[in-house]
Amino acid sequence: MISSKLLGIVTLTYLICMVLYFTYLFFRNQKFSTVITGITIAGWVVHTLALGMRWYESYQLGYGHIPLSNMYESLISLSWTTVLIYLIIEFRYKIKALGIFIFPIVSIAMAYASLSPNIQDEIAPLVPALHSNWLTYHVMTCFLAYSAFAISFGASITYLIKFRKADKSTPAEKDLSGFFPPLESLDEIVYKTIAIGFLLLSIGIITGAVWANYAWGSYWSWDPKETWSLITWLVYAAFIHARLTRGWRGRRTAILSIIGFAAVLFTFLGVNFLLSGLHSYGSS
Amino acid sequence: MPAKAKKGIIHSVKDLLVSIKLTIPLLIILSIVCLIGTLIPQNESPEHYLKLYRESTYNILATTGCLDLFHSWWFLLVMGIFTVNLIACSLNRLPGVWRLIFHGKTILDEHFLQGLSCVKKFTLKKFSPDQETRFAHIISDYLKKPTVIRQPGEWNLFSESGHYTRLGFYLTHLGLVIIIAGAVCGILGFQGYLQITEGQTSDSFILKNSNAIKHLDFSIRCDRFEVTYYGDSQMPKDYKSDLTVIENGKEVLQKTIEVNDPLIYRGIYFYQSSYGAVPDESGNVLIRVTHKNSGKQEELNLKAGSSTRIAGTAYEIRLDQFLSDFSMDSQGKPFNRSSKLNNPAAHLTVLNQGKEEYSTWVFAKFPDFHKNEAQQFDFSFVNFSPKMYTGLQVTRDPGVWVVWAGCLFLVLGTYVAFFTSHRRIWLRIEEKGGEFKAVLAGSTNKNHAQFNRDFETLFKSIK
Numbered sequence: 001m002i003s004s005k006l007l008g009i010v011t012l013t014y015l016i017c018m019v020l021y022f023t024y025l026f027f028r029n030q031k032f033s034t035v036i037t038g039i040t041i042a043g044w045v046v047h048t049l050a051l052g053m054r055w056y057e058s059y060q061l062g063y064g065h066i067p068l069s070n071m072y073e074s075l076i077s078l079s080w081t082t083v084l085i086y087l088i089i090e091f092r093y094k095i096k097a098l099g100i101f102i103f104p105i106v107s108i109a110m111a112y113a114s115l116s117p118n119i120q121d122e123i124a125p126l127v128p129a130l131h132s133n134w135l136t137y138h139v140m141t142c143f144l145a146y147s148a149f150a151i152s153f154g155a156s157i158t159y160l161i162k163f164r165k166a167d168k169s170t171p172a173e174k175d176l177s178g179f180f181p182p183l184e185s186l187d188e189i190v191y192k193t194i195a196i197g198f199l200l201l202s203i204g205i206i207t208g209a210v211w212a213n214y215a216w217g218s219y220w221s222w223d224p225k226e227t228w229s230l231i232t233w234l235v236y237a238a239f240i241h242a243r244l245t246r247g248w249r250g251r252r253t254a255i256l257s258i259i260g261f262a263a264v265l266f267t268f269l270g271v272n273f274l275l276s277g278l279h280s281y282g283s284s
Numbered sequence: 285m286p287a288k289a290k291k292g293i294i295h296s297v298k299d300l301l302v303s304i305k306l307t308i309p310l311l312i313i314l315s316i317v318c319l320i321g322t323l324i325p326q327n328e329s330p331e332h333y334l335k336l337y338r339e340s341t342y343n344i345l346a347t348t349g350c351l352d353l354f355h356s357w358w359f360l361l362v363m364g365i366f367t368v369n370l371i372a373c374s375l376n377r378l379p380g381v382w383r384l385i386f387h388g389k390t391i392l393d394e395h396f397l398q399g400l401s402c403v404k405k406f407t408l409k410k411f412s413p414d415q416e417t418r419f420a421h422i423i424s425d426y427l428k429k430p431t432v433i434r435q436p437g438e439w440n441l442f443s444e445s446g447h448y449t450r451l452g453f454y455l456t457h458l459g460l461v462i463i464i465a466g467a468v469c470g471i472l473g474f475q476g477y478l479q480i481t482e483g484q485t486s487d488s489f490i491l492k493n494s495n496a497i498k499h500l501d502f503s504i505r506c507d508r509f510e511v512t513y514y515g516d517s518q519m520p521k522d523y524k525s526d527l528t529v530i531e532n533g534k535e536v537l538q539k540t541i542e543v544n545d546p547l548i549y550r551g552i553y554f555y556q557s558s559y560g561a562v563p564d565e566s567g568n569v570l571i572r573v574t575h576k577n578s579g580k581q582e583e584l585n586l587k588a589g590s591s592t593r594i595a596g597t598a599y600e601i602r603l604d605q606f607l608s609d610f611s612m613d614s615q616g617k618p619f620n621r622s623s624k625l626n627n628p629a630a631h632l633t634v635l636n637q638g639k640e641e642y643s644t645w646v647f648a649k650f651p652d653f654h655k656n657e658a659q660q661f662d663f664s665f666v667n668f669s670p671k672m673y674t675g676l677q678v679t680r681d682p683g684v685w686v687v688w689a690g691c692l693f694l695v696l697g698t699y700v701a702f703f704t705s706h707r708r709i710w711l712r713i714e715e716k717g718g719e720f721k722a723v724l725a726g727s728t729n730k731n732h733a734q735f736n737r738d739f740e741t742l743f744k745s746i747k
């Protein structure tokens with residue numbers, strides 16, 4: 001299938017991006033920077049085409065569904081939203097440092113999806129319950145939220161590294177940490193991406209509830225995936241209150257953001273692989 | 285305990301309840317409780333739990349409500365404290381926010397200036413009404429048309445935008461309280477299950493929690509049930525039922541329901557949730573019994589699980605099981621492969637004076653299969669006309685629209701709280717000894733970096 005081939009190219013491109021972003025750490029140069037961004041955008045465009053192809057191919061097979069239905073498609077789509085949000089942040093804040101954290105995550109996700117024997121990459125028909133437009137609204141908003149949280153996680157890690165280096169570093173290291181944006185910008189990115197992610201996650205949980213109500217007559221049934229998305233939401237609500245009402249900044253909020261991202265990972269992967277419930281489609 | 289100390293405790297509990305210091309611990313406690321609720325499987329059977337835990341552990345978990353954690357009294361208590369804290373904190377801050385929105389500072393004073401981060405002081409050689417108009421124009425391009433307050437020797441221009449956005453987080457919190465209220469309203473509803481065979485009518489269903497039978501004020505007829513498949517595969521694509529609502533003998537509503545598209549009548553939702561086959565409309569199987577010795581034949585109407593005596597003998601026949609699509613697994617154990625009527629089969633046991641003698645499978649499509657010479661009876665299906673049934677989930681939740689309204693508030697409020705800001709600009713000009721001393725000041729409650737840049741530009745165009 002064409003989509004699989006394209007996705008192979010995309011995975012390779014993101015791996016190259018990962019190397020390039022690391023190289024950029026040591027060779028900071030305007031031209032090189034433009035080239036990296038160009039390659040990233042090219043990779044993302046091919047990624048978009050590949051997802052579109054896969055969608056089209058599913059229609060040809062007579063199933064006709066958006067590529068969001070199983071673990072393979074989830075990982076691929078989640079990588080797509082993550083690179084999208086990463087690019088937006090790179091343009092908005094003129095910051096390349098986060099690429100060092102984002103592209104390893106994205107490459108691993110893409111490679112794992114294609115290579116792991118636990119994950120089926122065929123286009124499979126949907127069970128009747130998943131046959132709904134709400135699938136698109138629900139999963140897309142959740143994935144965009146997860147991606148925003150991933151960026152905030154990257155920014156938090158960067159913050160902590162830079163924070164430790166800030167006072168006791170040799171000139172060479174100082175130079176390296178000069179590559180990272182100033183602490184205040186990082187702190188702002190952590191907060192901004194969480195604000196975006198929180199709003200999207202709220203919408204994601206609500207569209208999920210509306211859908212559940214349509215499909216099986218109950219908007220909330222405390223199934224593990226639902227409960228974990230609520231836990232994630234509560235952790236980020238704690239982050240928001242810590243920052244807005246208690247005046248926490250910097251290190252402490254960065255740590256909260258990392259805890260939040262751990263909850264995101266568990267909601268997305270842990271629940272499917274370790275617990276069981278209505279959403280356990282991902283384990284197939 | 286002395287009355288005074290007691291009052292002290294009540295007071296400090298009250299103070300804690302209305303304090304924002306409690307909010308973050310509450311959010312974290314609630315997350316941990318939810319986490320526990322996903323680590324311990326909820327609402328399973330005792331057998332399931334005893335496989336996972338030792339009996340003593342199981343008893344502790346059961347008595348503390350951990351096996352139905354989200355309905356336990358202490359979970360509800362935490363939710364209650366959460367709600368009280370949310371309402372109390374919001375109300376506490378209301379007067380301040382109200383003042384900020386409707387009675388904001390329009391005239392700068394020295395004390396207020398000290399609290400602002402964007403302040404520029406400069407001196408003008410002259411100041412005329414023309415210039416006042418020009419400043420007002422610049423400010424209104426930047427923000428909104430300023431109000432001008434003129435006093436002898438002093439001019440005050442004030443402009444603000446987005447003062448209502450200060451209410452954003454109220455909307456969020458209100459949404460949350462409404463959602464919780466909606467969830468509480470849900471107690472007035474019910475959930476249950478209804479199974480209707482094609483062509484049959486039903487006006488009652490089984491409640492999920494109590495297994496009691498509940499009657500409806502109307503009845504539902506299933507006219508047709510259909511499963512569609514992907515191509516030639518066994519993978520179902522959709523389930524559909526044609527339903528008719530009958531009230532007072534009249535057909536009032538007809539709808540074809542499918543998964544993700546329920547029938548709604550009088551606030552009661554009927555969801556397509558399952559389907560299957562029954563031997564006939566009444567659920568019975570009509571079996572012909574042939575006595576091998578005498579050749580005598582007899583028809584028995586068998587009900588699943590119960591036994592029927594063959595007249596004039598000590599023999600009874602029991603119908604143990606009915607499968608619509610008989611198949612065997614790798615260990616040779618029979619199971620129902622699908623709910624399609626591919627290979628209907630009945631499992632019968634012959635009892636002699638109450639003692640089991642032997643068992644056999646009877647197949648509708650293969651009457652000669654499994655015949656055993658040594659047995660004294662032959663069995664076969666008579667006029668086999670099995671029916672499909674549709675399984676419906678029946679729910680009523682009067683709180684569901686309240687919950688949606690709350691969700692809408694929550695999302696709108698969160699958007700306003702995060703992505704809009706209350707921005708203010710003051711310009712004060714004082715005449716002092718032939719010179720005009722000017723102060724330009726600005727404040728925002730969000731996005732300070734952007735505001736600071738804009739403020740610099742504003743300052744340049746005014747100076």
Ligand code: HEM
Nearest residue numbers: 237244245303304307366369370373374453456460698701
């Ligand atoms: C978990 C759900 C909650 C969400 C999503 C939420 C959301 C928010 C948001 C977005 C803000 C920002 C307002 C601003 O712009 O400053 C805020 C502020 C606030 N929240 Fe919550 N909140 C939640 C629960 C609570 C609870 C349970 C309390 C109980 C006390 C609370 C008390 C406050 C207070 C006092 C503020 C102060 C706002 C200010 O700085 O003026 N929140 N909340």
